[in-house]
Amino acid sequence: MPAQDKATEDQTKIAGTAAFSKFVAVLQLIADQDAPLSIAQLAALSGYPRPTVYRILAALMAEGMVVENPRTRQFEVGPRLINLASRAWDRSDIRATAIDSLRALRDATRETVHLALPSDAGMVYIEKLESPQAVRMTSRIGTRVTLYSSSVGKAYLAGLDEERRERLMGAIRMERFTEHTITDVAALRAEIGDTQRRGYAEDREENEAQIFCYGAAIMGPDGVPAACISISIPLFRRQQDAQATYIRPLLDTCADISRKLAGPG
Numbered sequence: 393m394p395a396q397d398k399a400t401e402d403q404t405k406i407a408g409t410a411a412f413s414k415f416v417a418v419l420q421l422i423a424d425q426d427a428p429l430s431i432a433q434l435a436a437l438s439g440y441p442r443p444t445v446y447r448i449l450a451a452l453m454a455e456g457m458v459v460e461n462p463r464t465r466q467f468e469v470g471p472r473l474i475n476l477a478s479r480a481w482d483r484s485d486i487r488a489t490a491i492d493s494l495r496a497l498r499d500a501t502r503e504t505v506h507l508a509l510p511s512d513a514g515m516v517y518i519e520k521l522e523s524p525q526a527v528r529m530t531s532r533i534g535t536r537v538t539l540y541s542s543s544v545g546k547a548y549l550a551g552l553d554e555e556r557r558e559r560l561m562g563a564i565r566m567e568r569f570t571e572h573t574i575t576d577v578a579a580l581r582a583e584i585g586d587t588q589r590r591g592y593a594e595d596r597e598e599n600e601a602q603i604f605c606y607g608a609a610i611m612g613p614d615g616v617p618a619a620c621i622s623i624s625i626p627l628f629r630r631q632q633d634a635q636a637t638y639i640r641p642l643l644d645t646c647a648d649i650s651r652k653l654a655g656p657g
Contacts, residue, residue: 414440418448422458423473424536428466486619487519490610490649494521494621497645501638504529504624508544511536513563515544515620527626529603537599540564540580541573543607544620546593550584551609551617557584572597592639595622602627606638608646613654621646 421437422429431449435442449467452458456472490507498505498521507519517535522528531537539545539560549557566575574580587593595605605624612618623638631637 414438414444415448415452418445419452419457419469419473422467423469423534428461428464428468430464430466434467486610486649486653489652490619490621491519493645493649493652494519497621497623497641498523500641501623503638504531506531506544506622506624508537508542508548508620508622510548510617510619513560514538515542515548518619525629527629529624530600531624538564538567540566541569541595541598543593543595543605543622545607546583546587546595547607547609547620547622548617549580550587550593551611569599570597570601574598592643597627604630606634606642608642610646610653611650618650618653621649 418434418438418440421434429437431442431445434440434449435445438445440448449458449460453460453470456470458467458473459470460467486509487507494505494507502523502525504523505519505521506517508515508517514536515538517531517533517537520529520531520533537545539549549560552560561577561580564577564580566577566580567573568575574583591608593607595603595607597603599605603624604627605622607620607622609617610619610621621642623642625638
């Protein structure tokens with residue numbers, strides 16, 4: 393291929409990648425929100441001009457990935473995206489391997505249990521088993537949580553090698569969610585050190601007020617955290633004997649799922 397043609401092809405690929413990234417960014421913004429978003433909100437959140445957002449939304453709507461409410465002129469995820477997410481969720485090897493153990497953990501602790509996977513500089517819940525008790529968590533499958541304020545995020549960071557952990561922590565933009573949220577990298581390093589010494593992570597009302605969480609990592613066969621589990625407890629009913637009530641069952645569950653992922657031998 394002539395050099396000029398090769399250069400043109402490379403430029404086309406780069407432009408295509410950049411355009412696709414914009415589509416994904418807008419789709420992610422819509423999927424992450426608890427409520428539908430307007431054009432103005434999407435433009436402000438994405439940083440893209442309104443005409444660009446219009447074009448992206450038109451293409452996403454044509455594919456059924458996004459739908460518009462004709463009354464409010466706001467946008468939310470469409471049926472095709474929901475269908476794709478549902479199929480991926482059903483086929484998740486980790487979820488399929490972990491689900492029975494997660495149910496047993498939920499039944500033993502009688503509190504809400506989450507299974508989370510790493511996603512960019514955060515974690516995403518791919519399973520949630522509700523507490524049978526009256527007060528429940530507002531989270532849902534697909535909720536994204538941070539690496540620095542959630543127990544699953546801290547557990548994930550604690551299981552990484554130092555180079556990868558520092559790279560991730562260097563990219564984190566720390567936002568305060570409650571008065572207890574860690575917003576300083578040095579404090580986060582100290583917290584991760586404590587997590588490694590304990591063998592489990594804590595979210596002490598850092599992500600949501602009045603909610604205390606314990607988290608631990610499921611280790612993959614390569615020695616890297618494959619996923620993390622948390623137990624979320626309303627502060628008023630947190631039991632004093634945390635080791636027996638929450639921590640030991642959590643660590644046993646993670647170890648059991650890790651062994652299942654490793655396979656025979």
